[in-house]
Amino acid sequence: MCLAVPARVVEIHPGDRAIVALGDVRKEVSLALVDGVSIGDYVILHVGYALQKLDAVEAELTLELFREIARHQEEGLERAQ
Numbered sequence: 001m002c003l004a005v006p007a008r009v010v011e012i013h014p015g016d017r018a019i020v021a022l023g024d025v026r027k028e029v030s031l032a033l034v035d036g037v038s039i040g041d042y043v044i045l046h047v048g049y050a051l052q053k054l055d056a057v058e059a060e061l062t063l064e065l066f067r068e069i070a071r072h073q074e075e076g077l078e079r080a081q
Helices: 056-080
Strands: 005-013 017-022 025-030 042-046 049-054
Touching (some): 005 049, 005 056, 049 056
Antiparallel strands (some): 005 017, 017 025
16 A cells, blocks of 8 residues: 655756655655646655646645544544553
8 A cells, every 4th residue: 555645846956856845844756757847736746756746726635634634643642641
């Protein structure tokens, strides 16, 4: 099983490289598999490669679901203590 995460492109570099942001985390990734990516676009990211562009609204909905899952996990850990 794999997990692909939406990330926003914040910089584009030569050689199909880019910097993406996921919250406060920034990571250099490859854009070799995706055409037409611009700064501000969201891409689906998996193990250092952008796999496809993603609609901004869909990306934000997905990221909000991840935040909600994290909140529920934290609440469960607090109750377990």
